[in-house]
Amino acid sequence: MSENPDSVQLAVIGGGPGGYAAAFLAADLGMKVALIDVEANPGGVCLYRGCIPSKALLHAARVLTESREASHFGIQFQPPQIDINRLRAWKEEVVGKMTGGLGQLSRQRKVEYIRGRATLVDAKTVSVVGPSGERRLTFEHAILATGSFPAMLPGLPKSDRILDSTSALDIASAPKTLLVVGGGYIGLELGTVYAALGSEVSVVEMLDGLLPGADRDLVLPLAKRVEKIFHKIMLSTKVAEMKEVKGGLRVKFEGSNAPEGEQVYEKVLVSVGRKPNSAIPGVERTRVEKDAKGFIKIDPQRRTAEPSLFAIGDVAGEPMLAHKATHEGRTAVEVIHGKNVVFDPRAIPAVVFTDPEVAWCGLTETQAAQENRPVKVARFPWGASGRATTLDRNDGVTKLVIDPESEQVLGVGVTGVGAGELIAEGVLAVEMSALAADVALSVHPHPTLSETVMGAAEVFYGQATDIYRPLKK
Ligand code: FAD
Numbered sequence: 001m002s003e004n005p006d007s008v009q010l011a012v013i014g015g016g017p018g019g020y021a022a023a024f025l026a027a028d029l030g031m032k033v034a035l036i037d038v039e040a041n042p043g044g045v046c047l048y049r050g051c052i053p054s055k056a057l058l059h060a061a062r063v064l065t066e067s068r069e070a071s072h073f074g075i076q077f078q079p080p081q082i083d084i085n086r087l088r089a090w091k092e093e094v095v096g097k098m099t100g101g102l103g104q105l106s107r108q109r110k111v112e113y114i115r116g117r118a119t120l121v122d123a124k125t126v127s128v129v130g131p132s133g134e135r136r137l138t139f140e141h142a143i144l145a146t147g148s149f150p151a152m153l154p155g156l157p158k159s160d161r162i163l164d165s166t167s168a169l170d171i172a173s174a175p176k177t178l179l180v181v182g183g184g185y186i187g188l189e190l191g192t193v194y195a196a197l198g199s200e201v202s203v204v205e206m207l208d209g210l211l212p213g214a215d216r217d218l219v220l221p222l223a224k225r226v227e228k229i230f231h232k233i234m235l236s237t238k239v240a241e242m243k244e245v246k247g248g249l250r251v252k253f254e255g256s257n258a259p260e261g262e263q264v265y266e267k268v269l270v271s272v273g274r275k276p277n278s279a280i281p282g283v284e285r286t287r288v289e290k291d292a293k294g295f296i297k298i299d300p301q302r303r304t305a306e307p308s309l310f311a312i313g314d315v316a317g318e319p320m321l322a323h324k325a326t327h328e329g330r331t332a333v334e335v336i337h338g339k340n341v342v343f344d345p346r347a348i349p350a351v352v353f354t355d356p357e358v359a360w361c362g363l364t365e366t367q368a369a370q371e372n373r374p375v376k377v378a379r380f381p382w383g384a385s386g387r388a389t390t391l392d393r394n395d396g397v398t399k400l401v402i403d404p405e406s407e408q409v410l411g412v413g414v415t416g417v418g419a420g421e422l423i424a425e426g427v428l429a430v431e432m433s434a435l436a437a438d439v440a441l442s443v444h445p446h447p448t449l450s451e452t453v454m455g456a457a458e459v460f461y462g463q464a465t466d467i468y469r470p471l472k473k
């Protein structure tokens, strides 16, 4: 390896959960690594304007909702005083703590963190322009981990009242009325936050159901609850026209649930998906190829069509999730380090951190139906869970998608409070090729929500202790 300070074995462009995980593993394996990002510390979208700030605000929302709902079991709180400036400052503290920690981890591992915007000079050289001027580095390999950015609807007026996920997370204020365009992850998570803070939230979704990627039975408990906390949910409907007027945005809708006439909203959040950040300056000087949606094309080892360049995370394809980016990053580094491995998980969990949370992994019932694949589905409704009852939250369901011949668990879905934590057991079951019997015979602690996973496996055999579901003869 060259001792030239401007030459590294691995340059990682983009410091999100894909990029920093890759850089850290490469350093742990003894490589000379540079990690490049425009921010002061690593973290990427996930830590600065995604997963972490949204979950901090969702925690605050949950506290508000739980304190309101405690009256059901005899505890009355005074209406909350919300100091939105303090809430914003706390959220920033959370982000600062996490990103500062990543900066420290980079230094401990001797990863050279270079702040600035990267341009590929060629397939072996990167130029970084940042606060301390220009820096040029040559590398043996580089990992492109430049993430994604929010998609916008065409034809919208230029207006501060139109938010994307980044500006919505700034919570400048809780508007009186908020229209959320898109009933996916971001719309429902941030809609939940704003509703808890007191905004009257309406959601418009062009498809005929919320969270189109999830099985309908998992979405049902969430749909029932959001009907109560949101002002209006307009499915199979789109925004036809939007104009800025005094005090708000006037919106005309089209579709089967479009309201009559025009509606005025103080703010509008557009959350209709994200696009890959694949227009990396200089990438056209390499052999990197993109698909029709703009994702960088990669092989199972995360190699691009240019031998020295790998790509991971949001820029390299769906699902656009932090944990997928991290694992891809680690795979790419292992390949660069000489291991013959591929990225081939059976289960990448998806968690929507709404209230209740919706989580799934592995094969979904919808996918099985689309593929004409025979499966048996065993469901355990949370009405039968002691723990859910003590939490006053029976609105949940746990289900297993099982191969009827081998009895192998192929997929798991959970909706309910804490579903995002529970799904990890499902991931392990699917990855380890667990049989329904393995799950049913594993002693789960009582009283916990995790028992619902065991309970669903017992339902598969028609022998669930807590629910009478005999097998059909
Ligand atoms: P990113 O995190 O997008 O990071 C890419 C980095 O590259 C950025 O810092 C960018 O500035 C930098 N960069 C780009 N171009 C250049 C360049 N030319 N030079 C230098 N730097 C550059 N996922 C989950 O799994 N769980 C969640 O709860 C979750 N919540 C989310 C909430 C919101 C509101 C949003 C928007 C997203 C959420 N996501 C969540 C998705 C998650 O943030 C992404 O999947 C994840 O951040 C992708 O990681 P990445 O490493 O691919 O890139």
Ligand code: NAD
Pocket (backbone or CB within 6 Å): 153, 181, 182, 183, 184, 185, 186, 187, 189, 204, 205, 206, 207, 210, 211, 212, 237, 238, 239, 271, 272, 273, 274, 319, 320, 321, 350, 351, 352, 353
């Ligand atoms: P999304 O794909 O989850 O949802 C977008 C929704 O907008 C879809 O339901 C789609 O049908 C709808 N839509 C599209 N065009 C529309 C239109 N013109 N009018 C009305 N509805 C329209 O996208 P998102 O919510 O923007 O989130 C982007 C991505 O970020 C997610 O797919 C996910 O990968 C990631 N994310 C993950 C989490 C998490 O893991 N908890 C949280 C937030 C974001």
